[in-house]
Amino acid sequence: AQTVTQSQPEMSVQEAETVTLSCTYDTSESDYYLFWYKQPPSRQMILVIRQEAYKQQNATENRFSVNFQKAAKSFSLKISDSQLGDAAMYFCAYRSDAGGTSYGKLTFGQGTILTVHP
Amino acid sequence: NAGVTQTPKFQVLKTGQSMTLQCAQDMNHNSMYWYRQDPGMGLRLIYYSASEGTTDKGEVPNGYNVSRLNKREFSLRLESAAPSQTSVYFCASSERWGSSNTEAFFGQGTRLTVV
Numbered sequence: 001a002q003t004v005t006q007s008q009p010e011m012s013v014q015e016a017e018t019v020t021l022s023c024t025y026d027t028s029e030s031d032y033y034l035f036w037y038k039q040p041p042s043r044q045m046i047l048v049i050r051q052e053a054y055k056q057q058n059a060t061e062n063r064f065s066v067n068f069q070k071a072a073k074s075f076s077l078k079i080s081d082s083q084l085g086d087a088a089m090y091f092c093a094y095r096s097d098a099g100g101t102s103y104g105k106l107t108f109g110q111g112t113i114l115t116v117h118p
Numbered sequence: 119n120a121g122v123t124q125t126p127k128f129q130v131l132k133t134g135q136s137m138t139l140q141c142a143q144d145m146n147h148n149s150m151y152w153y154r155q156d157p158g159m160g161l162r163l164i165y166y167s168a169s170e171g172t173t174d175k176g177e178v179p180n181g182y183n184v185s186r187l188n189k190r191e192f193s194l195r196l197e198s199a200a201p202s203q204t205s206v207y208f209c210a211s212s213e214r215w216g217s218s219n220t221e222a223f224f225g226q227g228t229r230l231t232v233v
Binding site for chain 1: 149151153158159160161162163166168174176206208210212213220221222224226227229
């Protein structure tokens, strides 16, 4: 079974600065997807960014980028030019690409609460 | 708006009471899921339905039952609520596989308190 670990329960950053959230995972599979979800106080789960394991290039979405290290099984999220609206809980998630058995199930990390100071 | 609709948003139950959480999606997804979110534990899969007519246990199925009523709807039932089931519940849907449709869409969650 896959596991996802977020070792930082809380992080803080000054507005306009950069912060990196860490995520490690354990799997014996070679094909999978990794995600970062944002959960603001409204509870809504919002997809921030996704990474396909077969792609060597790190995914980017505007101010959000990842550092995907497949051999190390590491998947960190970098938020540049942090904004007050970035304050939220962030979850790292794993999805197997084993089409016959995975059925799109997600395995989540414990979450990291990000505080942004003005 | 298209998406996943989950009801109710809040619920308080007494120990031993039963209730059903409703979920519907209008994205024509084959797969649907129920997760629970607890502090320090992230989201954990309770049950999932890979396609209409099938359901299967996830990581924490004890105390729950599910019904995939049709392709759109997937309900979660607590037959005899216990304080350990106090949690935030999320319904989600996605395609089962495929590189172009990997995103899961979530409902707004149900905060359930069992007293």
